[in-house]
Amino acid sequence: MIGIQPIDQYARDISDEKQASVIDGSSKGTDKRYTVLHKDYSDPDALRKLAASIKDHTLHHLEDYLAKAEQSLTANGVNVHFAATDEDARQTILSILRSHEVTQLTKSKSMAAEEIHLNPFLIENGVECLESDLGEFIIQLDGDEPSHIVKPIIHLNRRDIAKTFLREGVTDQYNDDPETITRQARVHLRRKYMQAQACITGANFVCADTGRFALVTNEGNSRFGMAPVPVHIALVGIEKIIPEEKDLAVFLNLLGRSATGQQLTVYTEFITGPRSENQPDGPEHVHVVFMDNGRTDVLASNCKEILRCIRCGACQNVCPVYRQASGHAYRSTYGGPVGAVLSPILFGSRFPELADLPKASSLCGACNEVCPVDIPIPDLLLRLRDKAKRESIPSAGAIPMSPFATLATSPALWRTAMTMSKAMNHLPIQVAPIKPLQDWLGQRTLPDSHGGDFRKWMHSRKSTPQA
Numbered sequence: 001m002i003g004i005q006p007i008d009q010y011a012r013d014i015s016d017e018k019q020a021s022v023i024d025g026s027s028k029g030t031d032k033r034y035t036v037l038h039k040d041y042s043d044p045d046a047l048r049k050l051a052a053s054i055k056d057h058t059l060h061h062l063e064d065y066l067a068k069a070e071q072s073l074t075a076n077g078v079n080v081h082f083a084a085t086d087e088d089a090r091q092t093i094l095s096i097l098r099s100h101e102v103t104q105l106t107k108s109k110s111m112a113a114e115e116i117h118l119n120p121f122l123i124e125n126g127v128e129c130l131e132s133d134l135g136e137f138i139i140q141l142d143g144d145e146p147s148h149i150v151k152p153i154i155h156l157n158r159r160d161i162a163k164t165f166l167r168e169g170v171t172d173q174y175n176d177d178p179e180t181i182t183r184q185a186r187v188h189l190r191r192k193y194m195q196a197q198a199c200i201t202g203a204n205f206v207c208a209d210t211g212r213f214a215l216v217t218n219e220g221n222s223r224f225g226m227a228p229v230p231v232h233i234a235l236v237g238i239e240k241i242i243p244e245e246k247d248l249a250v251f252l253n254l255l256g257r258s259a260t261g262q263q264l265t266v267y268t269e270f271i272t273g274p275r276s277e278n279q280p281d282g283p284e285h286v287h288v289v290f291m292d293n294g295r296t297d298v299l300a301s302n303c304k305e306i307l308r309c310i311r312c313g314a315c316q317n318v319c320p321v322y323r324q325a326s327g328h329a330y331r332s333t334y335g336g337p338v339g340a341v342l343s344p345i346l347f348g349s350r351f352p353e354l355a356d357l358p359k360a361s362s363l364c365g366a367c368n369e370v371c372p373v374d375i376p377i378p379d380l381l382l383r384l385r386d387k388a389k390r391e392s393i394p395s396a397g398a399i400p401m402s403p404f405a406t407l408a409t410s411p412a413l414w415r416t417a418m419t420m421s422k423a424m425n426h427l428p429i430q431v432a433p434i435k436p437l438q439d440w441l442g443q444r445t446l447p448d449s450h451g452g453d454f455r456k457w458m459h460s461r462k463s464t465p466q467a
C-alpha cells in the first residue's frame with residue numbers, strides 16, 4: 001500500500017516548539033559525547049568493540065550466566081525471581097509488595113518498568129507509586145510517555161514544566177527558572193521518600209560472578225529511594241547480565257560518555273544485597289526480578305545483536321528521523337533506531353502495526369557509528385525489512401517495486417522518466433501527479449536531478465578513442 005507512513009505523520013503534526021526541544025536536546029548530547037569520548041580515549045572504537053565482544057559472549061552463554069547470577073545473588077541474601085512475560089513480572093512485583101504490606105513506594109527510572117506499564121498497574125491495585133527521577137516525575141504529572149531513553153522529557157521545555165508544576169500544585173507560583181523548578185521538585189520528592197515503604201529500580205548491569213548489581217543515576221534518586229525503606233525490588237531484563245565485575249570498567253566508562261557526555265554518571269550505586277547489621281540504613285529485603293518478556297525471541301532471531309544495548313540513547317540523539325519525529329512517533333517504549341529494531345521483535349506479536357518501524361530510517365549509519373556496543377543497527381533494520389517483505393506483512397508507506405522494475409528494464413521508458421524527473425524539481429508539490437507522491441514530497445526536499453548525465457558521459461566515452 002503506498003501512502004504516508006505513521007512516523008511521517010508524526011513528523012508533520014509535531015509542533016515547532018516540541019521539535020525544537022527534541023533537536024536541541026539530542027544535538028547537544030551528540031556533541032558532548034564526541035568531545036568526552038575522544039578526549040579520554042585515543043581509540044574509542046577499540047573500547048566499543050571490546051564491549052560488544054563481552055556482550056556477545058554473555059548472550060551466547062546467557063543460560064549459564066543467568067544460573068551463575070542467581071547463585072551469586074542468592075548467596076548475598078537477595079531473593080531472585082524469574083518472569084517469562086510482562087504479566088508475570090507485574091504479578092510477581094505485586095505479590096512481593098503485598099507480602100510486605102506495601103501501599104506506597106518510590107520508583108527510579110527503569111525502561112523495563114516502562115515496558116510493562118508497571119505504574120498504572122500498581123496504582124490500579126492500590127499501591128501509590130511515585131516516580132523519583134525528575135523527568136519521569138514530570139511525565140507522571142502530565143500523564144505523558146517518555147520520549148527518550150535517557151532524557152524522558154526531551155520534548156518539553158522549561159515553560160512546559162513550570163506550567164505543569166503550577167497546574168498540579170507542586171508550587172503555587174509560576175517560575176520557569178530551571179534551578180527553581182529542580183528545587184520545587186526536590187522539596188516535593190523528599191517528603192515522599194520518607195513516607196515510602198519500598199522502592200523499585202531497574203539495574204544497568206548485574207555481575208554474574210559476585211551477584212553485585214550496578215545502578216546509575218544523575219540525581220541520586222535511587223540512593224534516596226533505597227535508604228529509608230525496608231524493601232527494594234529491582235526489575236531487570238535478562239540481557240543486563242555481564243560475566244564479571246571487572247567488566248564494569250568497560251561499560252560504566254562507555255555508558256556515561258555515550259548517554260550524557262559525562263566521564264561517569266554522577267551516582268553509581270553498587271548493590272550487594274540487604275543491609276548488614278552494622279549498616280545504619282538501606283533495605284532489609286532485596287528482590288531481583290529477571291524478566292524475559294520476548295528477549296529470548298530476540299536472541300533466537302537474526303537480530304540478536306540488539307540485545308547488546310546498554311540503553312544509552314546515543315543512537316536516538318544522532319538519528320535524523322528521531323530528531324524530526326520525536327520518540328513518541330515510534331509508538332512504543334523504545335524510540336529511535338534501537339526501538340525501530342527492538343520494538344517489532346519484542347512486541348510485534350501483540351502489536352503487528354509496529355512492523356513499519358524498520359522503515360523509519362534513512363540508513364545513514366550514524367546510529368552504528370555512535371553505538372558504544374557497536375550494534376550494526378542499519379543491517380538489522382534491513383534484515384527486518386526483508387523479513388516483513390518475505391512474510392508479506394502489510395504496512396503503510398510500502399512502495400510497490402514492480403512499476404520501478406518495468407521502468408528500469410525499458411531503455412525508452414527510462415530515458416523519458418529521466419527527462420521528466422528534471423521537470424519535477426520545478427513543479428509545486430500540489431501538482432505532483434498522484435496524492436501519495438504529494439504526501440511524500442511534503443516531507444522531503446528533492447535533490448537536483450542530474451538524470452541523463454551518465455548516459456551522455458557513456459556516449460562521449462564510446463565515441464572518444466581510449467588510450
Ligand code: SF4
Nearest residue numbers: 309310312313315371
Ligand atoms: S542501540 Fe547502542 S546507541 Fe542505541 S541505546 Fe542501545 S547502546 Fe545506545
